[in-house]
Amino acid sequence: MKHVYPLLFAFGLTATPLCAFAGGISSITQSPQSFNGEQITVRGSVANFHQTVNSMGKSYATFSVCADACVRVFAIGIPRISNGQNVTVTGMFSMVDHIGSMVYYNQIDANELSIRSSSPMQGPASR
Numbered sequence: 096m097k098h099v100y101p102l103l104f105a106f107g108l109t110a111t112p113l114c115a116f117a118g119g120i121s122s123i124t125q126s127p128q129s130f131n132g133e134q135i136t137v138r139g140s141v142a143n144f145h146q147t148v149n150s151m152g153k154s155y156a157t158f159s160v161c162a163d164a165c166v167r168v169f170a171i172g173i174p175r176i177s178n179g180q181n182v183t184v185t186g187m188f189s190m191v192d193h194i195g196s197m198v199y200y201n202q203i204d205a206n207e208l209s210i211r212s213s214s215p216m217q218g219p220a221s222r
Contacts (some may be wrong), residue, residue: 121164181211
């Protein structure tokens with residue numbers, strides 16, 4: 096039997112970032128070392144949404160946020176989103192992330208997610 100645990104996201108406005116940079120998600124994908132270990136915020140549309148439950152019964156989701164490029168997101172719980180929705184995601188970016196025996200590259204571990212009603216932004220992400 097699958098267990099669905101409460102979602103650990105606040106669906107609302109994210110906090111104002113401390114620092115902004117010029118460029119979109121492509122700035123992150125082109126120079127990931129510049130963002131490694133940083134709290135960042137990205138905006139775009141959801142792609143490749145997958146949800147699952149691990150062997151310990153914990154729910155999680157993986158998906159991409161795409162605008163001028165795509166970045167992978169890992170989220171504990173099951174966010175109420177679907178492919179094509181416009182979102183804002185804030186979390187810690189890691190060039191290499193070890194989760195159990197798995198290794199993921201260039202991923203955001205999400206701690207905030209909000210659904211946006213407008214089209215994906217081609218402009219800046221922030222950190």
